[in-house]
Amino acid sequence: MADLQGLTQLFAHEMAARLRSGETTAREIAEAHLARAHATDHGLHAWLTIDDERALAEADAADATLAGARAEGPDALAALHPLHGMPVALKDLVSVKGGQCTAGSRILEGYRAPYDAHITERLRAVGVVILGKTNMDEFAMGSSCEHSAFGPTANPWDLERVPGGSSGGSAASVAAFQTPLSIGTDTGGSIRQPAALCGIVGMKPTYGRVSRYGIVAFASSLDQIGPFARDVRDAAALLHAVSGRDERDSTSAPEPVAEDLVNLPASDDEAASWLRGKRFGVPREYFVEGMEPGVAAAIRTAVADLERAGATVEEVSLPHTDYGLASYYIVAPAEASANLARYDGVRFGHAVTDGADYLADYLVTRGSGFGPEVKRRVMLGTYALSAGYYDAFYLKALKVRTLIKRDFDVLFDAGFDALVGPTSPDVAFRFGAKLADPVKMYLSDACTLPVNMAGLPGISIPCGLSEGLPVGLQLIGPAWSEGVLMRAARAYEGVTASADWRRVRPHDLAKLAGAGLPTPAERIASR
């Protein structure tokens, strides 16, 4: 397989340096990643669409812009975004005009987006090259990618295990060196949990940080878009590229974007020195019952590393954490049931006409177009919002949401720079392990969904291995603290730069390059 030691093994900031020095071109970079994605994806199934033609045209355009800037002089060159010419994968719920956008659902199979999402426009404007679209749990509902209507994605660390979800394809593609960067969405943990399970960096920004115009909606008071990358500097640069106000999403906020995001220190020592005098809280409730001991141990070690680098760490309490799951699983399905009402088989998407009447058409279209998890959530949401239950369920959940948010406010008002804890209570689990019991699957997100309920930013970064599989460290900050969180995460990278676990690559990368590998769905079926 092409390019095993070449471009695809680099961080985007390393490739960007080579691009600017003229050692390589955006086209070569795109070609190397497309070739690797094609060659390694059969057994991984991270992608739903790879669009070579579009990607290469965008790469050529990026090369032309770069040539123009070079001719113009150093100022024009410096004005190019740090990610100019770098490849990205988009979760398959981001609209790219003319391209298929399925949200992992049969009901949108064959649907072609009539316009670009805001972030698609932004990425194009800064010269980022879109390689294609990645697999996901249907309508972003799930924590394992097993709820994709197009078959699950595997984890490059162990092909018998899930990559996490819902943005499982985006995380797996980055971990498998098919792309240095990808975009996901996070409604209850759908960026941070797969980042943790795949051993990469993933951030859910503050609610309102990134415009969701052109993104398939799941739960509108919770959904947020964010970046995946193999290091913090790349993730920060990608967040920078997509952040900011867009009047077409009225919830996107007019808050300034931290310019810090593109100026994180390259030096590990300089990055680590930022920690001196910083104050972190470790929520005791995040060490949940049933947590894997190896995960708890890795988190404790990470906390000790932060302390050794000069930070103050105190145990703190988020007393309403335990109510996060129940309140989230009212709010999110309620909003989903409303958002998914639009899939009616009239204007777009899967449609079954049995000829009887419009009602029969709705029933059969939606009944055959949605998968089991989506049906479950639409049912839950419809029930929670139905006459006589609104106060008992939805209103109650919104009040509990206030309590959850206040827990965080109290700590940040008391001067904590960030909270530190696990992203997920366990490492990547085996296919099928949590499919039979929806509540067990929902518990994967016990430490991430309170952050969505409170609208706060959170990042997951690799912090070691438990039984050979990656563990994610979650950092949570006050609203609009993305710059600080990225600095803190970069500092942790600096502190642990020489740790042994940083040198361990996903175990099954070599297998992926082999011929005749079954797809994850085939592998599961043959068990």
Added chain:
Amino acid sequence: MASLTRADVEHVAYLARLGLAEAELARLEGQLNHILDQYAKLAELDTDAIPPTAQTIELENILRDDVARPSLPAEDVLANAPHRDGEFFVVPAILGGE
């Protein structure tokens, strides 16, 4: 807290416009009740004096100027139509009679 009977499940499926098979209804009855059991935990909290949070970032209404601008071309919108007739989406008759 409330629990769902089979008839409730069928009613909610109807409200949600989901046509479900017998086996799906049976499975959902069990799963939904299991999930509803988790909701019972919320009753532990006295929330009478707590205001609801529907939106977390305390944005005030943001208004933009009401300026006419081009919308998508009809052809682009109709391109995804499962059933179309010229410039129209085709749907079954909603009012009775031919």
